[in-house]
Amino acid sequence: MKPELEAHLRSIVNFPSPPGVATHIIELARDPDIEMGKVARALSLDSALATKILRIANSPLYAQRRKSDNLRQALVVLGLNATLTLALSFSLVKSLRTGKSNGLDHGWYWRRALLAATAARALGDAMHQTLAEEIFLAGLLQDVGMLALDQALPDLYRDCAELQRDHVALAAHERRRLEADHARVGAWLMRTWNLPERLYRAIEHTHDVEQRPTSDPALVFQRCVALSGPLADLFLLDPSKRPFPETALAAERALGLDKTAFGQVLGTVGAMIPETEAIFESDALAREHPELVLEQAREVLMLRSLVALKEMNTLRIAAESSTSRALELEEETRRDAMTGVYNRAYLDQVLAREFDNATRHGWPLSVAFADLDNFKRINDRYGHQAGDRILQATARILRSNTRETDIIARYGGEEFVVVLPATDAATAHAICERIVTAFQTTEHVIGSEHAQVTISIGCATHAPDNAFEGASAFVDAADRALYTAKLRGRNRTVPFDRQIPSRRAAHLA
Numbered sequence: 005m006k007p008e009l010e011a012h013l014r015s016i017v018n019f020p021s022p023p024g025v026a027t028h029i030i031e032l033a034r035d036p037d038i039e040m041g042k043v044a045r046a047l048s049l050d051s052a053l054a055t056k057i058l059r060i061a062n063s064p065l066y067a068q069r070r071k072s073d074n075l076r077q078a079l080v081v082l083g084l085n086a087t088l089t090l091a092l093s094f095s096l097v098k099s100l101r102t103g104k105s106n107g108l109d110h111g112w113y114w115r116r117a118l119l120a121a122t123a124a125r126a127l128g129d130a131m132h133q134t135l136a137e138e139i140f141l142a143g144l145l146q147d148v149g150m151l152a153l154d155q156a157l158p159d160l161y162r163d164c165a166e167l168q169r170d171h172v173a174l175a176a177h178e179r180r181r182l183e184a185d186h187a188r189v190g191a192w193l194m195r196t197w198n199l200p201e202r203l204y205r206a207i208e209h210t211h212d213v214e215q216r217p218t219s220d221p222a223l224v225f226q227r228c229v230a231l232s233g234p235l236a237d238l239f240l241l242d243p244s245k246r247p248f249p250e251t252a253l254a255a256e257r258a259l260g261l262d263k264t265a266f267g268q269v270l271g272t273v274g275a276m277i278p279e280t281e282a283i284f285e286s287d288a289l290a291r292e293h294p295e296l297v298l299e300q301a302r303e304v305l306m307l308r309s310l311v312a313l314k315e316m317n318t319l320r321i322a323a324e325s326s327t328s329r330a331l332e333l334e335e336e337t338r339r340d341a342m343t344g345v346y347n348r349a350y351l352d353q354v355l356a357r358e359f360d361n362a363t364r365h366g367w368p369l370s371v372a373f374a375d376l377d378n379f380k381r382i383n384d385r386y387g388h389q390a391g392d393r394i395l396q397a398t399a400r401i402l403r404s405n406t407r408e409t410d411i412i413a414r415y416g417g418e419e420f421v422v423v424l425p426a427t428d429a430a431t432a433h434a435i436c437e438r439i440v441t442a443f444q445t446t447e448h449v450i451g452s453e454h455a456q457v458t459i460s461i462g463c464a465t466h467a468p469d470n471a472f473e474g475a476s477a478f479v480d481a482a483d484r485a486l487y488t489a490k491l492r493g494r495n496r497t498v499p500f501d502r503q504i505p506s507r508r509a510a511h512l513a
Contacts, residue, residue, distance in 0.1 A: 009182055010192065013156050026095040030198055033088045043084060044075050047091055056094045056283060057087060063279050063366070089137035093121075093144055097284060100151055107161035108154040109168050114286065116236050117144055119273070122280045124232035126272040129361065131224050131259055135202075139225060142206040143232040149189030149207075153178070169241065171233055175211055187211050206230075215257035227258045235273065239297050248301050264411065268358075268425050270301055271409035275367050275426035295431065302407045340414040342392060343399035351413035351421055352475075358411075358425050359466065359475040368467040370424040370432035373482035374402075374439070377458045377494040379418040382450070390450045394457055397448060405439045421479070429465040429499060436461045436497035444495065462486030464500035 028046055032038050047054045054075050061078035062071055072078040079087050101114060124143025128136050153160055160181060161167075167174050175185040191208030202222060206229040213230045214223075234251045255261045261269065274294030280286075338350040346354070355371070362369035376398060383391035395418065402412050402420060411423040422439075424432050443459045462485025464478060472478040481500045489498040 006183055009156075009184060009189075013152055013189070013192075026092055026099065029088055029092045029095065033085075033092070033200075034198070038084060040076065040079050040084060043087060044079055047087075048075060050095070052098075053091055053094055057082070057091060060090060060283055063283070086137040089141050093137075093141050094284075096145070100148065103151060103155065106154050106158035107164060108150060109161075109165060112168060112240075113147065113150065116233070116240060117147060118280055118284055118286055119236035119239055119277075120144070120146060120232040122276045123235040123269075123273050124229050126269045126276065127228040127231055127235070127255075127259070127261075128225070129272065129365070130261060130265060130269050131228060133221070133225060133228065135225065138200070138203065139206075139228055142203050142225075142229045145194065145203070146190065146207050146210040146229055146233065147186055148193060149186030149191075152189055152193055153182075153186055157181075169245075171237070172211075185211065213254055213258050215254060217257075217260055224259065231255055231258060235269070238270070238301070239273065239277075239294065243300060246297075246300065264409075267298070267301060267407070267409040270298055271407075271426035272367065274298060298407050298409055302409070343395050343414050345399045345402070345420070346411060346413035348413065348415055351411070351415065351423070354411050354413070354423055355475045355479065358423055359472075359478060362425070362466055363471070366468045367426050368428040368465055369478075370427040370429065370463060370465045371479060371482045372422040372424065372432065372436050372439075372461050372463045372497075373415070373479065373486045374420045374422065374459050374461045375486055375490070376418040377460055377490075379457060382455055382457065386450050386455075393450075394448060397446070398457070398459075401442050401446060402439065405442045406435060410435075421482075427465075428467065429463075429470075432463050432465055433497065433499055436463050440495065440497050458495035460486060460489040460494045461497040462489055462500065463497060 032043060032046060047057060058072060058075060058078045061081045072081050082090065097114075101110070103110075121140045121144035125136050125140045128139040133139060150161075160178070164174070164177070167177060175187070178185040187208055187210045190210075191204040194204035194207055202225060205222075206226045209226050210230050210233065213227060218224060218227075231251070231254060234247070234254065238246050238248060238251060252263060252266045255266045255269075256263070274297065277294055338346055340347040358369055361367070376394070379391065379394060382394060395414075398418075398420065399412070399414070402422060406412060406422055406424075409425055409427075411425075413421050413423070415421045422435075424435065427435075440459060440461060443457060447454045447456055462482045464472075464481035464485060466472050466478050472481060481502075485498045485500040488501070489496050492498065
C-alpha cells in the first residue's frame with residue numbers, strides 16, 4: 005500500500021475504529037493467563053453483547069442438552085477463545101454498521117459480509133478446522149477495507165452500484181485508482197488494531213486463491229476465507245449471474261472439495277442463515293430462499309459435470325498416471341457397480357461423518373430408507389437382466405429427484421438410502437413424496453410389455469429436539485418407518501414415529 009494512502013487513511017477523523025469494549029476484548033485475548041471470571045465481568049458491562057453470547061451458546065451452532073442460563077455457563081459451552089472471538093465479531097459489527105456511507109451500498113455490504121462469515125465457517129467445518137470462530141471473524145472482516153476507503157475517498161464507490169455486485173471488477177477498479185485494493189487496506193487496518201496475524205493474513209490474501217492442494221492449516225484457513233465471498237455471492241446474486249461451476253471448481257482445486265462436498269457446504273450455509281440473521285439482527289441475508297439456491301446448484305453442477313467431462317478426462321491424463329489411477333480406483337471402490345450410486349461401505353462412512361457433524365452443530369440431518377415394492381415379482385417373471393435395468397432406472401430416478409447436497413447409496417438388493425444433510429423433517433418429507441410420485445408416473449418397458457415399479461420410503465430426522473444416540477439407531481429409525489409404509493399398503497412415504505416397532509423392512513418385500 006502506498007505511503008500517501010496510508011497517511012491519508014490515518015488522517016480521516018471518522019475512520020472506523022474498534023469501540024471501547026472491542027479494544028478491551030482484544031487486550032483480554034492477548035493475555036495468556038486470562039481467567040473466565042474476568043471475561044464474564046468484561047462482557048457483562050455490555051448487556052446487549054452478553055445477551056448475544058448467551059443466545060449463541062444456546063443456538064443450533066452450539067446445541068447442548070442443558071440450556072445455558074447465564075453468562076458463565078455460556079462461557080463453559082463456548083470456551084474462552086471462542087467467546088472472545090465471537091464477542092469481538094458482535095462488537096465490531098455494532099460499531100462499523102453505524103458509519104455513514106458516501107457511495108458504498110451498506111445494505112449489500114453487510115448482507116455479503118454476514119453471508120461470507122457464515123460460508124467461511126461452513127468451509128472451515130468441512131475442512132475440519134478447529135478455529136471455527138476465527139474463520140468466521142476473518143470472513144466477516146475480509147472487506148472491512150471498503151468501509152475505510154469509503155470514508156477516506158468519498159467518490160471511490162460513487163455511481164458504482166452495479167460494480168459493487170461484481171467483487172472481482174470492484175477490486176480491479178480500486179487497484180486502478182489506488183494501486184491497492186480493499187484487501188490490502190483491510191489487512192493494514194487489522195494490524196493497527198493488533199488482531200492476530202492469521203486474521204490479517206487471511207484478509208490480505210482474500211483475493212488470492214492458490215488453486216493447488218495443501219495440507220498446511222494456515223493456508224487452508226486463508227483459502228476458506230478467500231472462497232467464502234464467492235460462495236456468499238451464490239446466495240445473493242440474481243439466478244442468471246450465479247457462478248456455480250467456477251466456484252465449485254475453485255473449491256475443488258484449492259481445498260479438495262468434490263462436487264458432493266461442495267453441495268454439502270451450500271446446504272450447511274443455507275441451514276445457518278436463519279440463526280445468523282437472528283443473532284446479528286439482519287433480515288433477508290439471501291434474496292431467495294436457500295432451498296431454491298440449492299436446487300439451482302444441483303441442476304447447474306450436474307450440467308457442468310456433463311459439459312466438463314472432456315476437460316476433466318484431459319486433466320486426469322495429464323496428471324501422473326499412478327496418481328490418476330489411484331484416484332480412479334478410490335472412486336471406483338465407493339460406487340455400486342450395478343447402479344453407479346454409492347455403495348454400502350461408503351454409505352456407512354458418510355453417515356458417520358454427517359451424523360457427527362449434525363450432532364456437534366445442532367443442525368438437522370435426515371435419512372430416507374427406500375425399498376422397491378414389487379421388484380422381486382418382476383425379477384422372477386422377466387429375469388435378472390430386466391431386474392438389473394429396473395435397479396439402474398431406480399438410481400436415475402433418485403438422482404433426478406434429489407438435490408446436489410444429497411448422497412444416494414444402494415443399501416443392498418433393491419434397497420436404497422438417501423442421506424439429506426442440513427435438512428429438516430418437513431423438507432425431507434417433501435423430497436420423499438417427490439420420489440414416490442416420480443415412481444408412480446414412470447413405466448418400464450420390458451420386452452413388449454410395460455411394467456410399473458413403486459417405492460416405499462421411511463424417513464427419520466436427527467435434530468436437537470429429536471436426537472438419536474448414534475448413526476446406527478438413526479438408520480434403524482428410518483428402516484422402522486419403512487416397515488410401517490409397507491404395512492400401510494406400500495407406494496408411500498412415512499416419517500419415523502418412536503412408537504413404530506423395530507423390524508427389518510426387507511423381509512416384507
